[in-house]
Amino acid sequence: MLTVSSRAAAGTGNRLRSPNFMAKDTFASQQSISAIDALRAKYITTARDQIFETHLDRQFQRDAVGLLIAKPRKFTATGDTHGVILIEGAGGGKTSLVHHVLNNHPALQSDDPTCKPWVGVRVPSPATLKSLGLEILRETGYPSVSNARKEWDIWSLVRTRLKLLGTVVLWIDEAHDLFRAGKAIEDILKMLKSIMQGEGAVILVLTGVDKLWEMASYDDQVKRRYSKVTLPEISASTHDKMFRGIIKAFCEKVELVAPDENDLIDRLVYASRGRFGRCIENIHAALEAAILNGDTALTVQHFAESWGMNEGVVPGKNVFLAPRWAEIDLTQLHKPL
Incomplete structure (x- = not known):
């Protein structure tokens, strides 16, 4: 009543x-x-959206007339892509922002049911590379994978699966949790780097709180490979x-x-x-x-x-x-x- x-x-x-x-x-x-x-x-669109879109758009190739297309730019002779790290405190709305931008991005639209231009996952608990790999496979509709499989084998499946689906962008939300899990930061960055190299390489988007950049920028390679977005208060x-x-x-x-x-x-x-x-x-x-x-x-x-x-x-x-x-x-x- x-x-x-x-x-x-x-x-x-x-x-x-x-x-x-x-x-x-x-x-x-x-x-x-x-x-x-x-x-x-x-969803409420604000100028914040444009800030992220500007960073993201620079990661795509363009056609002959300058329109963005569903292909990542390659920044090295070996086919390496770049990524975006978006930083904002808890409760800022970054998850909704990134989801909205990716879901409506002109280069990430497809009528093909077998194509998945972007894949988004949240770091699961427990936060390990293996559990993250399994979560990505689940999000792509891949059949259940035994937890007994080796970490490297799971991530090999991830690469194959993303390539098969024509995935251009992989978004990992709450990425700071992955770096807090006790795993050597170097090993985490190496695995993430592997899906940004060679044939089928994707644009990687990482979102998290302030400490994400501090943890992710382990060396100069990371700073060169990722564009950093800090949303203003x-x-x-x-x-x-x-x-x-x-x-x-x-x-x-x-x-x-x-x-x-x-x-x-x-x-x-x-x-x-x-x-x-x-x-x-x-x-x-x-x-x-x-x-x-x-x-x-x-x-x-x-x-x-x-x-x-x-x-x-x-x-x-x-x-x-x-x-x-x-x-x-x-x-x-x-x-x-």
């Missing part, structure tokens, strides 16, 4: 709602929640208009009045640690709080409620409530005031 806010109750003269009214109200809220779920599934001063536009559009979708608090975006960006993905998640959560409360307008109170629940903080440390919110240390949220 939905919770009715004090304002909603006051609007009805504090009278109990009839069963029919409640049924309609519940149905309307269910529709709004479904609308929020639809918003969560919708979100700033309230430069992204205020963008976020207000997003919030307004979202509110229209769920039939809520958009908020007008002057410092809302400043608080939102700070509470989201300057990460784009977290900002969007916090907006979604606030919209849901407003709907479940039965309110007709989105306010900073809804952000405070949803963010406070998610972070598990007391009001004095709630960025959306505290007068001196910019002084709150987000790394010390659960220490006593």
Whole structure:
């Protein structure tokens, strides 16, 4: 049963709602929640996409008129390709960004069901070269492979499989986990390098948190072989208009009045640690709080409620409530005031 806010109750003269009214109200809220779920599934294109696309496009060959084609550029006489390493902190939205760009890239489209222009996997647990190789094979639809097979044999199958499917890009997400697994960094880089050499070589895209570049740039060869993308943090001063536009559009979708608090975006960006993905998640959560409360307008109170629940903080440390919110240390949220 939905919770009715004090304002909603006051609007009805504090009278109990009839069963029919409640049924309609519940149905309307269910529709709004479904609308929020639809918003969560919708990708938001920003200038960040273009940053990654620019790095990625340089890895493809072009045809006679300059259009990108589904063939990796070869940077050596022996047919070596290059790759891209994208770095961003947790919650920034890098996984959604890379998936969207690859899924919509003009050079990676194919109507052939036997062709898979790009393959994307997340480093599995336990994070080993063998488990990663098996995950890549699984993602390509290869029949189950015995875990007893040797590491080198599995990666030989990976190369063969990617070549057979006409794969141009291999994307490994959460790649930093692979380098933390205790395996010699040199061995990991050597194996990854092997799929970027010779016939059937692919463009390798690695995504992860800040430490990925530090771990991956083991030597100068890696720095030459990979283009590094560091997505900038979100700033309230430069992204205020963008976020207000997003919030307004979202509110229209769920039939809520958009908020007008002057410092809302400043608080939102700070509470989201300057990460784009977290900002969007916090907006979604606030919209849901407003709907479940039965309110007709989105306010900073809804952000405070949803963010406070998610972070598990007391009001004095709630960025959306505290007068001196910019002084709150987000790394010390659960220490006593």
